[in-house]
Amino acid sequence: DAGVIQSPRHEVTEMGQEVTLRCKPISGHDYLFWYRQTMMRGLELLIYFNNNVPIDDSGMPEDRFSAKMPNASFSTLKIQPSEPRDSAVYFCASSTVTRGNNQPQHFGDGTRLSIL
Amino acid sequence: RKEVEQDPGPFNVPEGATVAFNCTYSNSASQSFFWYRQDCRKEPKLLMSVYSSGNEDGRFTAQLNRASQYISLLIRDSKLSDSATYLCVVNRGYSTLTFGKGTMLLVSP
Numbered sequence: 001d002a003g004v005i006q007s008p009r010h011e012v013t014e015m016g017q018e019v020t021l022r023c024k025p026i027s028g029h030d031y032l033f034w035y036r037q038t039m040m041r042g043l044e045l046l047i048y049f050n051n052n053v054p055i056d057d058s059g060m061p062e063d064r065f066s067a068k069m070p071n072a073s074f075s076t077l078k079i080q081p082s083e084p085r086d087s088a089v090y091f092c093a094s095s096t097v098t099r100g101n102n103q104p105q106h107f108g109d110g111t112r113l114s115i116l
Numbered sequence: 117r118k119e120v121e122q123d124p125g126p127f128n129v130p131e132g133a134t135v136a137f138n139c140t141y142s143n144s145a146s147q148s149f150f151w152y153r154q155d156c157r158k159e160p161k162l163l164m165s166v167y168s169s170g171n172e173d174g175r176f177t178a179q180l181n182r183a184s185q186y187i188s189l190l191i192r193d194s195k196l197s198d199s200a201t202y203l204c205v206v207n208r209g210y211s212t213l214t215f216g217k218g219t220m221l222l223v224s225p
Binding site for chain 2: 031033042043045048050055056091095097102104105106107108109110
């Protein structure tokens with residue numbers, strides 16, 4: 001079975017540019033999560049969706065960050081304009097609930113973002 | 117107090133050794149607990165869930181102490197391939213998880 005698919009794997013761009021990260025969750029999973037990982041702060045939840053609806057975006061750092069989930073198989077995380085402090089690894093994860101129990105989250109390979 | 121706290125390590129152990137990691141969490145209402153493993157420059161992967169009664173999966177044993185709000189992971193007979201960062205994970209809300217920063221394990225020949 002295909003896991004969570006993220007693209008691109010690596011992105012290097014200059015500050016001020018728009019960055020778009022993409023994610024395809026595991027088929028049948030109704031929860032999708034965007035995380036950011038840095039050495040200093042570890043893995044931080046940015047936003048999550050349930051059935052394509054954003055539920056909690058309190059982790060989104062500022063208005064420069066936005067996320068959408070137009071359908072059950074696709075989500076984007078956009079940074080506009082990008083800044084050097086946005087450099088990090090961005091992970092997408094998906095999960096579901098089975099018989100009332102939260103199932104573990106499955107992560108994509110991540111996007112390594114470097115803003116110069 | 118941080119939501120999930122772990123000793124960052126690194127723990128340096130020889131092959132065959134037994135090593136244990138602890139993790140404390142602050143939210144007493146948490147109901148789901150996991151250990152994830154993350155290899156260098158890779159994504160976190162589920163190692164095992166942690167159940168109230170404790171559970172074992174081969175060389176790995178996880179335990180939960182709700183009264184003291186800590187979780188442990190014991191690795192017996194360490195292998196070189198066990199070298200990784202181990203993330204303690206606790207549910208924050210119904211669907212969301214809080215990840216610790218991880219404990220690094222280095223197993224040497």
